Amino acid sequence: MTVFHLKYRPQTIAQLDSEAVRKTLAKLLENKDIPQVFLFAGPKGSGKTSAARIVAKAVNCLKPKNGDPCGKCSACLEITAGASVDVMELDGASNRGIDDIRLLKEKTFLLPASLKRKVFIIDEVHMLTKEAFNALLKILEEPPVHTIFILCTTDPEKIPETVLSRLIRIDFKKGKTKELRDSLQRVIAGEGIEVAEDVLKLVIDRSEGSFRNAQKLLTELVLACGKKITDEKVADLAWLADGNYSPELLAGDLVEGDEKAILQALEVMASAGSDMAEFRTRLVYFFQNKLLISCGIELEDQKKIGLSTEALMEWLQLLIAAGRQERDSVLSQLPLQLAVVEFLKGRKLTPVSTGVKNRKVEEEEKEKKENLSASEISHKKAIGSALVEVEAVEKVWGQILLAVKPYNHSIEAFLRAARPLRVEGETVVLEVFYPFHKDKLEEDKNRKIVEKVLKEVMGVELLMACVLGKLQRSTGPVIVPTENAVLNVVDKSKDGENGDMYQVAKEIFG
Numbered sequence: 001m002t003v004f005h006l007k008y009r010p011q012t013i014a015q016l017d018s019e020a021v022r023k024t025l026a027k028l029l030e031n032k033d034i035p036q037v038f039l040f041a042g043p044k045g046s047g048k049t050s051a052a053r054i055v056a057k058a059v060n061c062l063k064p065k066n067g068d069p070c071g072k073c074s075a076c077l078e079i080t081a082g083a084s085v086d087v088m089e090l091d092g093a094s095n096r097g098i099d100d101i102r103l104l105k106e107k108t109f110l111l112p113a114s115l116k117r118k119v120f121i122i123d124e125v126h127m128l129t130k131e132a133f134n135a136l137l138k139i140l141e142e143p144p145v146h147t148i149f150i151l152c153t154t155d156p157e158k159i160p161e162t163v164l165s166r167l168i169r170i171d172f173k174k175g176k177t178k179e180l181r182d183s184l185q186r187v188i189a190g191e192g193i194e195v196a197e198d199v200l201k202l203v204i205d206r207s208e209g210s211f212r213n214a215q216k217l218l219t220e221l222v223l224a225c226g227k228k229i230t231d232e233k234v235a236d237l238a239w240l241a242d243g244n245y246s247p248e249l250l251a252g253d254l255v256e257g258d259e260k261a262i263l264q265a266l267e268v269m270a271s272a273g274s275d276m277a278e279f280r281t282r283l284v285y286f287f288q289n290k291l292l293i294s295c296g297i298e299l300e301d302q303k304k305i306g307l308s309t310e311a312l313m314e315w316l317q318l319l320i321a322a323g324r325q326e327r328d329s330v331l332s333q334l335p336l337q338l339a340v341v342e343f344l345k346g347r348k349l350t351p352v353s354t355g356v357k358n359r360k361v362e363e364e365e366k367e368k369k370e371n372l373s374a375s376e377i378s379h380k381k382a383i384g385s386a387l388v389e390v391e392a393v394e395k396v397w398g399q400i401l402l403a404v405k406p407y408n409h410s411i412e413a414f415l416r417a418a419r420p421l422r423v424e425g426e427t428v429v430l431e432v433f434y435p436f437h438k439d440k441l442e443e444d445k446n447r448k449i450v451e452k453v454l455k456e457v458m459g460v461e462l463l464m465a466c467v468l469g470k471l472q473r474s475t476g477p478v479i480v481p482t483e484n485a486v487l488n489v490v491d492k493s494k495d496g497e498n499g500d501m502y503q504v505a506k507e508i509f510g
C-alpha cells in the first residue's frame with residue numbers, strides 16, 4: 001500500500017482536481033503561443049505542484065492531445081519519474097537569496113539537455129528576498145525562448161507588484177465538496193475501498209478544502225480500518241478527537257444558545273491539540289458565507305442557519321476580534337470562548353438552552369397532542385423519575401449494549417464509547433466524548449433504537465440525550481490517542497497486506 005496522495009497524483013490536465021484550473025490550463029496550453037511565465041497561487045494541498053509538473057510535460061510531450069500530455073512518450077515518462085535535468089524544482093524558502101537566483105539565471109541560458117523546453121518551478125516564491133526578486137524580475141522580463149517559469153505561492157500578496165504584472169496568474173482555490181469527493185472517489189475506485197457515506201462526508205469536512213489532506217485522511221483510515229471502512233470501525237478511533245467540532249455543529253449550538261456545549265467542545269479540541277487559529281479561520285469562512293446567503297447572494301451551498309443578518313454581522317465582528325487576541329492569549333481556545341460568551345450574553349434566545357430540555361418540551365407537546373389527560377402525564381413522569389437512578393442504568397449498561405447490537409452495530413460502538421452520566425426526570429443523559437458520536441446517537445432513528453432498548457432492559461419508558469464531555473484518561477471510556485491508535489493497529493497486524501503499514505504510518509506521522 002502506498003500513500004494515496006502520491007500514488008494518485010494527477011498526471012494530466014483532465015485529472016486535475018479543480019475544475020476552474022482544468023479549464024484555464026487547457027485553454028492556455030491548447031494555444032501555439034504558450035505563455036512563458038506563470039504564477040500558481042493558492043492554499044497548501046490545492047494541487048499547484050502537480051499542475052506545474054503537468055505543464056512541464058505538456059510543453060515537452062512528443063504527442064500531446066489537445067494540449068494534454070500523452071503520459072507515454074519518452075519526455076512524459078522522464079518527467080513523471082522526476083528524472084529530467086531540464087525540469088528543475090526550486091524551493092523558494094531555502095533558496096531565497098540573490099546568489100541562488102544568479103545561479104538560476106546562468107542555467108536559463110543553457111539549452112535543454114534532452115527536452116524541448118527547460119521548465120523552472122519555484123515553490124513558495126514569496127519567500128525570496130527583495131534583491132532576489134529584483135534579479136528574478138530581470139529574467140522574467142525577457143526569458144530565453146526555450147524556458148518556462150512556473151512560480152508557486154501560498155501568499156501572492158507578498159510578491160512585488162512589478163513581478164506580478166509579468167505573470168499569467170492562475171488561482172488555485174480550496175476544493176469544493178464535489179471536487180473533493182471526485183478526488184477521493186478516484187482513490188476509492190482504484191484501491192477497491194468501501195467507505196460508509198457518513199465517513200466520507202466526515203473526511204471531506206475535515207480536509208478543510210485541501211485535496212492532499214482529504215487523501216491523507218483516507219490513507220489514515222485505511223491504515224486503521226482496512227479497506228472496508230464502516231461507521232462502526234470509525235467510532236472506535238480516536239482519529240475523530242481533534243477538529244471534528246465543525247463550523248456547522250458550532251452554528252447549531254450557537255443558534256440553540258447552548259453556550260456550555262460550545263465551550264466544552266472547544267476545550268476538547270484544544271486539549272486534543274487542534275489548531276484553534278485555523279478553526280477560527282474556518283468559522284470566519286463559514287459564517288461569512290451565511291452572511292452572504294442571508295443578504296440574498298447565491299452560493300454553491302444555500303443552506304441558511306437560524307441567525308439574522310444582524311446577528312451574523314455581530315458574530316463575525318467578534319470572530320475577527322478573537323483573531324486579534326490570538327497572539328496574546330496563553331490558551332489557544334480562549335479568544336473563541338470569549339467571543340461565544342460575549343455573543344450569547346447579548347442575546348435573549350429561546351428560554352431553553354440544552355438539547356435535553358428541548359427534547360423534554362417536544363415530548364410534552366407531543367403528549368398533549370395525543371390528548372393524554374394531565375394526570376396521566378404526571379403519573380407517567382412520576383413513575384419515570386421515581387424508578388430510575390443513574391446507578392441503575394450503569395448496572396445494566398452491559399446488557400443495554402448487548403441488546404442494542406442486533407439493531408445496529410454502529411450504535412453499540414458509539415454507546416461503548418459513552419457512559420451514563422445522570423438521569424433527569426425521564427431522560428437518561430449520556431456523556432459522549434466526540435461531537436461525531438453525539439451527532440450519530442442523536443439522529444432520530446438511532447435515538448429511537450436506544451430508547452426502545454432502554455425500555456426493554458429497564459422496564460420503564462425513558463428518553464435518551466447526550467452531552468459532550470471533556471476527554472480525560474481517568475473518567476471517559478478507554479481511548480487511545482490518535483497516533484497510538486494507528487500504530488497499535490499496525491502492530492497488531494504485521495502479517496498479510498498490512499506488512500508495510502508501519503512504514504506508511506511513519507511517513508504520515510514522521
Ligand SMILES: [Zn+2]
Pocket residue numbers: 060061062063064069070071072073074075076077
Ligand atoms: Zn508525452
